[in-house]
Amino acid sequence: MVFTAQEMARLMPDASQLESDEPEMESSLHYIQLALLVACLEWQWRGRNDFFIGANLTVYYSQQQLRNRDFRGPDFFLIASTEKRPRRSWVVWEEDGKYPDIIIELLSSFTARVDRNAKKILYQNRFRTPEYFWFDPEDLEFSGFRLIGQEYQAIVANEFGRLWSEVLELYLGIHDRKLRYFTPDGELVATPEEAALQAQERVERLANQLRALGIEPE
Incomplete structure (x- = not known):
């Protein structure tokens, strides 16, 4: 049986009761x-307020999931065209x-099998x-898939x-x-720190160019 978002909202608990219930990250890596991933995208989209980034946050989506405590919190996920505000978890029936x-999962020896199979199917x-996408910070395994019709198809890498x-x-x-983003x-x-350093380097280059012309920058 398929429920609309409104029907699901009437059946499910209030979102304020649902805290994220995800384990800690596997390692410092x-x-x-x-x-x-979070910092770079937040900086790249710093002028926007129409998205939400979840980091190791539970996604609640069904009654059965709640009963079974079968929580499937992606390591990283993004929702487009939504209000950018703090959330304790992502509750589907409260979010239209x-x-x-x-979704980006960070593989580890403990999670790789689930990430490549059960989570991919979900x-x-x-x-x-x-x-x-998935990425292993230790051995650098990296793959991506796009939903074509009913199934994921592997995304073909460019020459880089x-x-x-x-x-x-x-x-x-x-x-x-x-794993980084590229334009x-x-x-x-850049990260915010890298962007600040780049800006400082540009200022210093300009100052040196002015000095070469006999102009002392203020």
Whole structure:
């Protein structure tokens, strides 16, 4: 039986009762990688207020899931065209029936089998998430899939080994052993710290150019 978002909302508990119930990240590598994905996209989209990023946050979507405590919180997920505000978890029936538009799982020896199989099937068949990626911060395994019709199809890498995300309108690829975003032109999407350093370097270059012309910058 299929319920509308409104029918589901009447049947399900209030979202304020539902805290995220996800385990800790597997290692410091996983934590650093997750923080990097969040920080870079938040910075790249700093002028926007129409998205939500979930980081190791539970997605609640059915009564059976609640009964079985079968929580499937992606490591990273993004919802487009929604209000950007803090949430304790993502509760589908409180969010107009919206599921993640893109999911990234960080593989580990403990989670890889589930991420490659059970979660992939769930995201494909139940969530209908348009794009699903996984990345292993330890051995750098990296794959991506796009929902074509009813099934995920592998995304073909470009000549640099990067995978295009239609949802983000950015490439995903490995840089310095980390999964990073790249612009359509191939430029690395900076962290806020990297952006600040780049800005300082531009100021210093300009100052040096002025001094070369005999002008002392103020």
